[in-house]
Amino acid sequence: MLSDRRLSRLFSLRALPSAGKLALVPAALLLAACATTTISPPEAGTSPRPAEQVARPAAPAVPTQEELSLKSLVAFQDRLYRVAAPLIINNSELCKANARNLLGFTAKNRFSYSPEYVGAAQKALGLGDRLQIMGVLDGSGAARAGVRPGDGIVAVEGQRLPEGENAERQAATILAPIVTGRSNVKLSLLREGGEVTVNVPLTFACAYGFELGNTDNVNAYSDGHRVLVTRGMMNFARTDDELAYVLAKEMAHNALSHSARQRTSATVGGVIDNLTRIRPDMSMMNGLAGIKPMPQDLDAMADKLAMYLLARANYRIDGAVPFWRRLATQYPPSTLNAYTALHPSTNYRISIMERTLKDVRAKQAAKKPIMP
Incomplete structure (x- = not known):
């Protein structure tokens, strides 16, 4: 890394x-085995050519x-x-000062x-x-x-x-x-x-930094200015739409200054810095890594804004609820260092997303501005 x-x-x-x-x-990539070249024996009645005259294809370079x-x-x-x-390009109006x-x-x-x-x-x-x-x-x-x-x-x-x-x-x-x-x-x-x-x-x-986390836990973090998505979360997101649900949610937390309101900016920032290292110190990631779980009301506010960010970016918003349900099922709040441990109110979040989905669809049908 x-x-x-x-x-x-x-x-x-x-x-x-x-x-x-x-x-x-x-x-965790494995090197392909080196290809070998097989030389057929000479036909009966013929003499083998000198070794230096036998054409041997060059072995492919192994990365x-x-x-x-x-x-x-x-x-x-x-x-x-x-x-x-x-x-980020379609949501500058919703990123406010960022x-x-x-x-x-x-x-x-x-x-x-x-x-x-x-x-x-x-x-x-x-x-x-x-x-x-x-x-x-x-x-x-x-x-x-x-x-x-x-x-x-x-x-x-x-x-x-x-x-x-x-x-x-x-x-x-x-x-x-x-x-x-x-x-x-x-x-x-x-x-x-x-x-x-x-x-x-x-x-x-929207001027947020987007970073990759060198860890397999399925999580994402935001510190007010940056969004980090772990390798595990990127692998969990089956499609670009699903990855967009995660990015939009963390962007929404940043736009709403939730880490500042929670007074966790420095703590989350330290986690992000750690996970972008060549060899992260995973002892720092014990439990919740010192990060407070997001309160239900703040989490729901971010989910609502995220749905608008997604719609304005032309992502398929009707897949958001199934995605978050699947994540919560596979990684419930009891799974430490997983997303749902820091965002435990899944059922309440889904109710807000479903309500927001209806509002967004109504505005799209009426050709009104897609604004919360």
Whole structure:
């Protein structure tokens, strides 16, 4: 597991100029057995060719565990960003003070990963010293401007961006004042050996950081500014709609300042920081990890807002109730370190969701604004 650094959220789902981490989720992947080549014996009456003349196909390169883990990380991140994109872009009105301009893409170089993965990043992802576009937020100004994964970032508004080991930190310092007060930025990109210039409209969106948790417990956390989804929860969510139910719920807790009201921001923030480490300290996760279970009334408020966030992002909201029922059945409140242990009032939550679903459907039918 490895940590991304500051730029991943500076460019994408995180507000400028805040900093943070995005963690690699190592997968229990097995290396495929090496292929073997069988050479048939010579036909009768013929002499075998010299060994050096026998054509042997080159053995395929076997990826290292680091390369496999890195590809696993990229797959998790791509899914997380893809599902989060419509939620943050279509809900700036409901995020209140937590909405601002974003560049709308993620960018990394080989040093975006912890030292043991630098070589794998270069070999498996083709990353070098220059910052390179890894993903473009669907529906963002960057997507409309034609920014592509694989583009190298040369300069922003004529100011060249640094390369090498400290490129992310230095780029963050350069970009923060550039984007302040602007509606668009000019990017110089290296593409297919040539330099191109694109004008990128900034995207006004919910400015939450989205992180992957390096643990198999089925849970999600929010500290007022970030949303963390564990590897276990991402695997539990069978579809993108189901993952969106989790993201929307935690976004709603952030928008409603529930961690601040509960005075748990620091505690949850510590849990998030821990779970994004290469090797989380799981002794910190005993019991509820010091986090207070969410009161019924606050939980229901977040469920109501989440249904609106989902509807405005065009997710299938009628699947939310079955999803939360399935989660509560498989992981009841007695399951420590699971979502329902921190959100125990499932039946009450479902009653609010069912009522909200009717309200949203009525507004959609009447072509009224989808606002709570």
